[in-house]
Amino acid sequence: MYKNIGIVRTICEIAIFAALGFVFDELQGILLKGVFVGGGSIGFAMIAVVIVAFRRGAIPGILTGLIMGLLDLSTGPYILSFWQVLLDYVFPYCFVATCAIVIPLFRNAETKKSKIWLLVLGVCIGGFAKFLSHYFSGLLFFTDQSGFAFNLNNTEPWLYSLIYNIAYMGPCIVLTAALAAAIEYRAPSLFEYQNKENEIIADKRIKALDYVLNPAALGVGIFGFVYYLLKYIYSYEGYTDSYNGNVVYGAEFNPDYLVLYVTGALLILFTVFHIIKTILKKPNYRLMIIACGSLALDNAIYGLAIAIKYYNVKYAKKLTIEEHNALLEPYWRWFFVGVIVAVLFAIIYVLIREKIKNEQEN
Secondary structure (H helix, E strand, O other): OHHHHHHHHHHHHHHHHHHHHHHHHHHHOOOOOOOOOOOOOOOOOOHHHHHHHHHHOHHHHHHHHHHHHHHHHHHOOEEOOHHHHHHHHHOHHHHHHHHHHHHHHHHHOOOHHHHHHHHHHHHHHHHHHHHHHHHHHHHHHOOOHHHOOOOOOOOOHHHHHHHHHHHHHHHHHHHHHHHHHHHHHHOHHHHOOOOOOOOOOOOOOOHHHHHHHHHHHHHHHHHHHHHHHHHHHHOOEEEEEEEOOEEEEEEEOOHHHHHHHHHHHHHHHHHHHHHHHHHOOOOOHHHHHHHHHHHHHHHHHHHHHHHHHOOOHHHHHOOOHHHHHHHHHHHHHHHHHHHHHHHHHHHHHHHHHHHHHHHHHO
16 A cells, blocks of 8 residues: 555656656746757756655656656757757756765755755756766767857867856756755755655545546546647647758747646546546545646746746837737736636645544544
8 A cells, every 4th residue: 555655646746846847947948048049048947856856766856857858859859869869858857866866865964954965965966967968969969159159269169068068057056956955944845755654645535526526637638638739749840950061850849739738648647546546445635636736836837937938029029019918818828827726726635634634533
């Protein structure tokens, strides 16, 4: 029983944090886009992998990074070769899970100050491993220095790749380390290792949720996955180019459809696990509510990120006020709907917790 609960919770956490990390990655891609035109951005998306690695271990952390990398690859890859794809898309976030090296020391640390410093060290190790992946990609496959907004006077490729990648990875490591330290200081339970004792959630059977929550979530998940996956596939726009005499393959997909069909796929995953647990008379309503609420929050953050991205587009494309508002309106609506749904699930979670607590006391 304990093992099954742990597996389900681990899968849910990997999916939730991978989705959240992908949304953060999309958000940070908006920043300094004109500077890092050859790829790379400043932000703290690495925190998703760090949290999972500290809570669940290195392998779940690697899986979280792998999902984030594959989602990033799905939005619009720039392909020179198989190895370049691995170094630029597949491996980088996986390597962030090397922060797990310090986990044994972190779990045995006796003071909060020691835990914070070990956490910062772990982020630096994971960030450096990610930097190395991008560095070798730049060294091996990108010798054209037009990918940086500043003139480096035909610097040697090894030095150019070092400067380019450290220019955004350095701030990423600092921001992620600062965020991790702040979380450990204010909410240390987020990095707490999840063992058998704190995995157990004894939920009472709430039949109304069996007949409402499971069918509704499954129906929405199936529709969202099938419908938006098809729209995502049909949004494909491919192109070929040349780079230093090599053929470059690229593709563009609509990232909005990607977020929606991934949300649908995760809803199906969570619901199927919960239906199985319900059939076995071991439902975990609170975990299901947390999963659904987290997906709603992910979508709210994504809607906000794209709204920010398009906020100043009227100046670049000389849109009228009406055209600009029409461009922004769907994403503001997306944001507010996500927030409302997340708050609704938070209220349901509190009501369920109080109901179970009262029944246990009686």
